[in-house]
Amino acid sequence: MMKGLVSFFFLLAGCHQAAGAVNTKTILLFPEATSTNYVSLKPTEKVLHQITVCLRSYTDLTREHSLFSLATPNKDNAFLIYFSPPNNISISINNEDIFIKVDPDVYYWKKTCVTWDSTNGLLQLWINNKRYPRRVTKTRSPIGPQMSVVLGQEQDSYGGGFDINQSFLGEMCDVNMWDSVLPETSVRVILTDQFSLTGNIYNWNDENFQVHGPILVLKDQYI
Template sequence: MALVFISLSLILGMSAALPQDMTGKMLVFPQETNTAHVRLTPSRQNLGAVTVCMRYFSDLTRPFTFFGLATPSYNNDFHIFKMPARDEINVDVRNIVLNFKGQDYQLNRWQSVCGTWDAASGLVQLWVDGKPSSMKFSTESNISGPMIIVLGQDQDSYGGSFDSGRSFVGMISDVHMWDYVLPPHHINNYRRKFTFPPGNVLNWNLIEFQIVGKVLIQEEQHL
């Protein structure tokens, strides 16, 4: 009976998504697939503002998704997407696509990307390595769940319809999400790895997630 109990506990532990401290760790997406991804669990399901920050390392020159939040009504409710042109990144809010040009996306180098949106003003802004974009208007409508947040794949439908040609290959770390617009000095502190308030919707230091397919957890490599 003891052996059965231990085995059952291990099975339950493997299937459950428990919060983990990912400080100093990164997610490795080692190959192009239409299956491998990480699903993050947010702490709330209604948002009147958003800031998402993350670090990434990749040599991709094709389009891919940095961060995708979908709801049953909008597959790109908050979505940060790398366009084919090297200096263009899209931020989508409630399926409204905004294109930001002049961003210094680089290959084989750790970079930070942050996207912000506020329903009170409808304004969206993108930051790459602490460099802000112009502000653009999207929508003044709240994002309301149930939310599915995915890293590594582009949700063409709610939680699915992945395309390997838009998958992420590389490393991701330090994913944080707030339910307010993070002030510029905190975005700069995030970029420089100085003190900043951890995300209150997603907090890399205590984050709940599930891995599907070939995604690995490794120690960060910052040389």
């Protein structure tokens, strides 16, 4: 009985710690539109048969812009999250573009999660705890193994080919990436901040990113 109580209190403490961890964050501030400033991630060199990407963004841009761009040597849009305000988003998988109508943009922190499964092509999109109609891609090819992952720019070539008119201007944080399709219960936990879940391929808490250009890294920020 005592052992069970001890385990319970450790679990409870862990939950409180995880809940508190989401109060302050490391935020990337993209201060200007350019074709040169970006942030690069080095998450993995393994083949991805499934993928989940979640992130937060905050912008008042009224033009199209890229949030998350994953390119391979043969596919510049191997996995792309691309917004076209006020109410359009395109998700690209292996250069196949899927267009989805979403609720009109509003100027507050936006939480976005995308999952994709190469076995059946199932693509799922959540924004601010709302899941949009699921789609099925034609492509069944896995992603990788070589990858260039960029935040704030859209790659028209492997690691480059940026366009100022597609650049991100604003704030971004909590970028996490998994090599699996997270269940909906886990996605909703992420979107509602019940506690922190971090990616096994890319973990935002590790701060394993490289800044290119005058992008500010703001630590211990409340949002």
